[in-house]
Amino acid sequence: MKHNVKVFTFCVMLLGIVVLAASILNLNEQSDLFSLIFFIAICTISESMTISTSDNSAVSVGFAVSLAVIILFTPMEAAIIIFMGSLLQFDNSEGVIKHIFNTSVYKRVFNSSAYMLGVFVTTLIFKLMTGYNWTLKFSGMSILPIVVALVVYFIMHLIIYIPLFSMLQEKSFKESFMEHYWISRHLVALAPFGILISFAFLNYGWFMVILIFGPLMIARLSFIQYMDTKQMYFETIETLSSALDAKDEYTNGHSKRVSEYALEIAREMGLGKFQKDLILNAALLHDIGKIGIADAIIKKEGKLTLGELYEIKRHPEIGEKIIGNIGFLRDVSRIIRHHHERFDGNGYPDALQRDEIPIEAHILSVADAYDAMTSDRPYREAMGTVMAVEIITEEAGKQFDPIVVSAFTRYIDRISETVELIDEQVN
Numbered sequence: 001m002k003h004n005v006k007v008f009t010f011c012v013m014l015l016g017i018v019v020l021a022a023s024i025l026n027l028n029e030q031s032d033l034f035s036l037i038f039f040i041a042i043c044t045i046s047e048s049m050t051i052s053t054s055d056n057s058a059v060s061v062g063f064a065v066s067l068a069v070i071i072l073f074t075p076m077e078a079a080i081i082i083f084m085g086s087l088l089q090f091d092n093s094e095g096v097i098k099h100i101f102n103t104s105v106y107k108r109v110f111n112s113s114a115y116m117l118g119v120f121v122t123t124l125i126f127k128l129m130t131g132y133n134w135t136l137k138f139s140g141m142s143i144l145p146i147v148v149a150l151v152v153y154f155i156m157h158l159i160i161y162i163p164l165f166s167m168l169q170e171k172s173f174k175e176s177f178m179e180h181y182w183i184s185r186h187l188v189a190l191a192p193f194g195i196l197i198s199f200a201f202l203n204y205g206w207f208m209v210i211l212i213f214g215p216l217m218i219a220r221l222s223f224i225q226y227m228d229t230k231q232m233y234f235e236t237i238e239t240l241s242s243a244l245d246a247k248d249e250y251t252n253g254h255s256k257r258v259s260e261y262a263l264e265i266a267r268e269m270g271l272g273k274f275q276k277d278l279i280l281n282a283a284l285l286h287d288i289g290k291i292g293i294a295d296a297i298i299k300k301e302g303k304l305t306l307g308e309l310y311e312i313k314r315h316p317e318i319g320e321k322i323i324g325n326i327g328f329l330r331d332v333s334r335i336i337r338h339h340h341e342r343f344d345g346n347g348y349p350d351a352l353q354r355d356e357i358p359i360e361a362h363i364l365s366v367a368d369a370y371d372a373m374t375s376d377r378p379y380r381e382a383m384g385t386v387m388a389v390e391i392i393t394e395e396a397g398k399q400f401d402p403i404v405v406s407a408f409t410r411y412i413d414r415i416s417e418t419v420e421l422i423d424e425q426v427n
Contacts, residue, residue: 016113043085067194
């Protein structure tokens with residue numbers, strides 16, 4: 001673990017343990033022990049049903065319970081419930097049940113502390129707005145405290161988790177935020193369930209809360225199915241890309257490398273997750289249209305005739321037709337069609353220019369050109385990185401979008417500095 005990550009996680013844990021200890025010591029006789037235990041139990045269950053996402057993070061239906069805890073309990077009671085619920089959670093990972101006795105105590109205490117601090121601060125502000133004897137209503141300004149609670153909780157999430165993701169993944173705060181801001185939609189989607197749980201508990205007791213868990217489980221199942229479908233889509237794209245690369249030994253791995261370069265450029269430009277997903281899929285499939293071009297033309301070592309050149313230039317349109325028939329890739333097909341357009345309007349197939357060309361296609365164009373120049377081809381050997389970067393830089397404003405070229409050169413400078421640092425450490 002890196003030093004800055006150690007310091008950050010230790011500080012969060014220390015603050016969390018202090019708040020927990022103060023909460024336990026300040027519990028009074030008015031606290032309902034049964035209610036505390038009941039909500040610790042349902043918090044544990046809800047947090048045990050997390051769903052892993054592709055970026056090594058996870059989501060759960062637990063926020064619905066957390067919002068109910070924020071509404072129903074004092075800040076100190078909420079701190080105890082959330083800390084214990086998170087500490088005791090379990091999950092099934094690759095057929096192994098992981099729980100408090102067979103996982104890292106450090107990691108569990110950090111996660112419990114981070115989660116608890118967010119809820120504690122949110123509950124404190126919520127109670128300051130409403131008073132400790134607030135009764136749930138659904139009209140007028142009474143809904144305002146819940147809206148504020150959502151905003152405060154989201155801000156606490158940013159304060160605690162985004163710096164951690166940024167340090168772990170070596171990304172800027174802005175980039176980490178852009179990759180995780182979707183959590184706000186997750187909170188809004190689960191908020192009605194949290195309100196419903198608190199309303200049911202206030203008016204009908206614990207049994208009604210248990211009945212409400214049914215819709216929550218359906219929501220979880222739907223999200224799992226969504227994630228499985230998304231993974232299936234991506235595997236399909238990778239299979240198509242691999243099939244294309246297998247057609248020509250000289251371009252084997254080309255699509256994968258282009259996708260890596262394109263994503264790095266997108267990160268330098270601060271693009272959001274949706275655009276980066278489009279770019280990734282388009283990069284993997286950008287040459288799929290070459291499936292419709294004769295092997296003799298694709299693998300020809302000498303100069304192409306005008307007729308052969310015409311055939312090669314048809315591959316963006318062929319690719320668009322192939323991908324455009326796949327519903328979830330329709331947006332990607334437009335990028336594939338235009339990845340050989342030029343900034344100055346002299347590209348193909350539609351001679352678009354400047355802002356007429358999707359920004360994703362501008363990015364793909366630079367990434368594609370860089371890999372083509374730095375890879376061996378039947379008609380020439382690969383050129384060096386320095387020369388390739390110089391050519392791309394000279395073409396800024398002509399073949400390539402200057403903004404994209406600027407982001408590309410920043411990326412190249414960054415990885416060059418990293419390589420130099422590694423060389424110095426090795427030597």
